[in-house]
Amino acid sequence: MSAEPAIRVILVEDQALFRSLLSDLVRAEPGFELVAAAGGIAEARALAANAEADVMLLDIELPDGNGFELGRELRRARPGLGVVLLSSHDVMELLLALPDGERAGWSYLSKVSSTSRETLLRALRVSARGASMLDPELLGRLRPRRGSALAGLTPRQLHALRLLAEGLSNAAIARDMGISSHSVDNLLNAVYSTLGVRDDGDLNSRVAAALHLVRDGAPGGAGA
Amino acid sequence: MSPRARSAPPTASTPTASTSALAVRDRADDRRVLLFTAGVLLTAFAIGSTLQTIFIYRPERIATSELIAEAPQLPDRLMTNLVTVAIALLLAAFVRLEERRPVAAAGAVLAIALPVALARHGLQLLLGIYVAPELDVSLVEVFSVAAVIVVALGLALAQVRTRVRLREHERAEAEHRLRASTALAELAAEEIRVRREVADGLHGTLQGRLVLSQAAIDAIQRRGVEEGWSEAALEQLAGVRRDLERMREHDVRELSNLLYPVGVDVSLDHAIRALVRRVPAEIDITAEVAPEADLALDRGDDAVAQRIAVVRGVEEGITNALRHGAATTIRVAVGVSGGDVGGAGGGETRVRATVEDDGIGLPDSPRWNGLARTSERLGLRGGRVELAPSVLGGARLEVEVGAAPSR
Numbered sequence: 001m002s003a004e005p006a007i008r009v010i011l012v013e014d015q016a017l018f019r020s021l022l023s024d025l026v027r028a029e030p031g032f033e034l035v036a037a038a039g040g041i042a043e044a045r046a047l048a049a050n051a052e053a054d055v056m057l058l059d060i061e062l063p064d065g066n067g068f069e070l071g072r073e074l075r076r077a078r079p080g081l082g083v084v085l086l087s088s089h090d091v092m093e094l095l096l097a098l099p100d101g102e103r104a105g106w107s108y109l110s111k112v113s114s115t116s117r118e119t120l121l122r123a124l125r126v127s128a129r130g131a132s133m134l135d136p137e138l139l140g141r142l143r144p145r146r147g148s149a150l151a152g153l154t155p156r157q158l159h160a161l162r163l164l165a166e167g168l169s170n171a172a173i174a175r176d177m178g179i180s181s182h183s184v185d186n187l188l189n190a191v192y193s194t195l196g197v198r199d200d201g202d203l204n205s206r207v208a209a210a211l212h213l214v215r216d217g218a219p220g221g222a223g224a
Numbered sequence: 225m226s227p228r229a230r231s232a233p234p235t236a237s238t239p240t241a242s243t244s245a246l247a248v249r250d251r252a253d254d255r256r257v258l259l260f261t262a263g264v265l266l267t268a269f270a271i272g273s274t275l276q277t278i279f280i281y282r283p284e285r286i287a288t289s290e291l292i293a294e295a296p297q298l299p300d301r302l303m304t305n306l307v308t309v310a311i312a313l314l315l316a317a318f319v320r321l322e323e324r325r326p327v328a329a330a331g332a333v334l335a336i337a338l339p340v341a342l343a344r345h346g347l348q349l350l351l352g353i354y355v356a357p358e359l360d361v362s363l364v365e366v367f368s369v370a371a372v373i374v375v376a377l378g379l380a381l382a383q384v385r386t387r388v389r390l391r392e393h394e395r396a397e398a399e400h401r402l403r404a405s406t407a408l409a410e411l412a413a414e415e416i417r418v419r420r421e422v423a424d425g426l427h428g429t430l431q432g433r434l435v436l437s438q439a440a441i442d443a444i445q446r447r448g449v450e451e452g453w454s455e456a457a458l459e460q461l462a463g464v465r466r467d468l469e470r471m472r473e474h475d476v477r478e479l480s481n482l483l484y485p486v487g488v489d490v491s492l493d494h495a496i497r498a499l500v501r502r503v504p505a506e507i508d509i510t511a512e513v514a515p516e517a518d519l520a521l522d523r524g525d526d527a528v529a530q531r532i533a534v535v536r537g538v539e540e541g542i543t544n545a546l547r548h549g550a551a552t553t554i555r556v557a558v559g560v561s562g563g564d565v566g567g568a569g570g571g572e573t574r575v576r577a578t579v580e581d582d583g584i585g586l587p588d589s590p591r592w593n594g595l596a597r598t599s600e601r602l603g604l605r606g607g608r609v610e611l612a613p614s615v616l617g618g619a620r621l622e623v624e625v626g627a628a629p630s631r
Contacts (some may be wrong), residue, residue, distance in 0.1 A: 015428070061424060066490055088427045089477075089486055093497040097490070112431055112472070147508025147553065215497075218505035 006033040007128045010051060012044040012067060013037075013059040013086070018111075022057065022120075029121055041065040048074050055082035055128040057120075060091060068094045075102065082127030084120075088112050090138055092214045103207040105130045107167065113137035126167040132207045133167025134214065142217030150216040152194045160187045165210035250391070251323065254384050258322040259313055261380035266312060269372050270305030277301060300351045308344040312336055312373050321377065322384045333377045334370075341370035412529050416484075423484035426476050434472040441465045485539070488531045491518045492575075495535045496558060503542060503554070511556035520560050520573045520627035530625055533605050534558065534577050537623030540598045540609075541579025549583025549618050560627070573627045583618035586611060598623070 009026050011034060013019040019037060026034045035051045038044035041064045048056075056074065058067040071083040084107040085094070092108050107123040109115050113135055126133040139162050144150035153161065156177075163173045174184045188209075192198070195212045197205055315336045324332055345365050348354050354361070441461060448458050480486075481502075487495035493513040500511040521530045538556055545551040558577040599609045607625035614620035 061428070068490065088431055091486055091494075091498060093501055094487070094490065094494060096497055097494055112435060143505035145505050145508065147510075214501075218501060218503065 006031055007055060007124060008033050008035045008053045009124060010035055010048055010053045010056045011037040014039050014062050025117060041070050044070060053081060055084060055124050057084045057086065060085055060087040084109060084123045084127050086111055090219055092134060092138060096211055096215055104204055107133040108135055110135045110138050131167055132210060134165045134210060136166045139165050141219050142213055145216045145218050148216035149195050150212055153191060157187055157191045161191050161209060161213055164206055165213050254322045255317060257387060258380045258384050259317060261383045262316060262376050263313055265376035265379060266309040270309050274301045274305055297353065300353055304344060304347045304351065308340055311343060312340045316377060329381055333374055337370040337373040340373055341366045344369055409526065412526060416528055419484045423480040426480040431472055431476055434468055438465060438468050485532060485535045488528055488535060492521060492531045492534060492558060493518055495531055496538060496556060499535060499539055500556060507552060507554060509554040514559040516560045517558045517575045520575055524627060533602055533607060533625050534575060534623060537598050537602060537609060538577050538579055540594045541621035545579065545581035545583050545618065549581050551581035551583035551618050553582040553616060555580045574624050575627050577623045579621045580614040580616045581618035582616040585618050586613055
């Protein structure tokens with residue numbers, strides 16, 4: 001184990017059972033520290049004011065408001081705070097409402113997809129270090145919309161983009177695809193070029209590319 | 225999931241301070257009308273009677289020389305009459321004639337008319353207009369003038385009463401309209417609250433239970449495999465699981481969306497994006513929502529209801545493009561028109577959404593049931609819907625709702 005400081009988490013979830021399950025999960029995990037758990041917007045605001053945190057795990061549908069708006073509000077005060085959104089709806093397009101400069105550090109997981117403990121912890125880690133991760137199962141269902149730039153990607157490029165959107169580093173993408181890191185660089189450069197994303201080599205261009213997937217990907221829907 | 229807390233819409237009650245200020249203004253207004261009406265009538269009579277006395281009642285002295293001889297009396301007579309008018313008006317204002325009940329007002333009119341008429345006659349005697357007149361001449365002077373004052377004040381009072389009745393009627397109408405619109409707004413807010421609650425229930429509770437049921441079936445399936453159940457039984461179980469999955473992923477979602485479109489509690493932009501994303505990937509569809517449209521709707525008290533109206537309209541356009549128009553390309557654009565588009569202010573801002581498609585175009589006789597429903601729904605909100613040919617070759621549906629003016 002590395003001696004890195006623990007990732008401090010604030011949890012906001014209105015369903016009591018789900019909140020206590022998530023709290024237990026975060027507490028039990030080495031390398032994570034639960035600093036606050038709230039059931040609504042007002043409570044979260046009050047707790048967040050006095051708690052130093054690296055990342056928030058935020059339910060979107062809260063009884064006294066919208067978790068996404070709360071995330072934006074708290075991030076304005078602390079731009080470095082990561083946010084992992086949780087929702088029972090597929091509302092990934094919420095992330096499209098973020099201005100370019102605010103997009104890094106946001107992750108999105110669905111409550112009703114087969115999100116596992118590992119996926120959740122990975123999302124918390126990814127967001128805490130300012131990167132983004134979108135729900136792998138929801139991403140897997142997305143199909144490029146006809147006429148969009150996304151439809152211009154080859155299947156391999158699309159696969160690499162999906163892995164990027166899942167929050168994988170280039171090295172991890174290379175491992176997953178069984179290719180060299182250099183090939184991943186080339187593949188992603190081609191993706192950026194097709195999507196018209198400016199590659200600044202920073203997190204923002206990765207997030208911008210991932211959001212293309214959200215904007216121009218139509219959810220297939222397993223049962224539809 | 226618990227219902228969303230919402231603030232109550234403003235009620236129709238009027239603050240006391242503004243009510244008393246209004247009453248003061250009304251009283252001042254009534255007095256002005258009374259004095260003006262009575263003043264005009266009495267002054268007209270004062271001037272008329274002066275001229276009449278000199279030029280009409282004495283035709284035998286119509287010769288120019290006699291008229292000139294009579295002329296010096298003219299200012300005295302006129303002044304007497306005008307002073308009479310002034311006294312009558314002052315007394316009417318002093319006793320607040322317009323505020324008295326009818327009987328008291330009649331008494332007050334008489335109480336003003338007689339003394340004023342007497343005073344006038346006294347003044348006539350003082351100025352030598354009459355020198356030792358006979359009693360019946362004096363009586364005629366006094367009573368005829370008193371009668372004129374009674375008539376003038378009576379007419380002025382009638383005028384005030386008519387205005388009061390008209391004003392009360394207008395106020396009652398306005399209050400009635402306000403009450404009706406407040407009740408309607410409360411009803412709409414309640415409807416949205418219930419819709420959201422049911423939609424949340426569908427998503428949170430029902431979907432959660434369906435997930436649990438699926439997990440239970442998975443466990444049974446595993447046991448079945450271990451215990452060597454028949455293929456047919458396992459397939460049946462798998463079928464039930466697929467049904468549950470479809471219900472959870474599709475039916476519940478669709479139902480929830482019908483009740484409360486995803487994203488309308490955040491912004492129009494988000495709700496339209498969520499809607500467009502649901503369209504199958506084979507359809508080339510894009511949506512542009514101008515930030516001004518959200519800003520315009522956010523100014524109103526019922527932003528969510530307005531967003532729902534626009535989203536429903538756009539949904540109608542997309543559904544019809546796909547179902548009736550066999551479209552493959554759809555363009556959605558939402559912007560604002562009129563009012564303060566350029567930030568200049570003034571005029572009504574309207575949020576306008578257009579859905580254009582490349583389908584088969586307008587049907588010969590548009591029989592879109594949904595369109596009629598949309599039209600009706602928008603009509604209730606002061607909006608409208610219009611179907612026209614599109615530059616893309618298919619149909620163009622335009623939906624418009626009014627937005628609150630900029631502040």
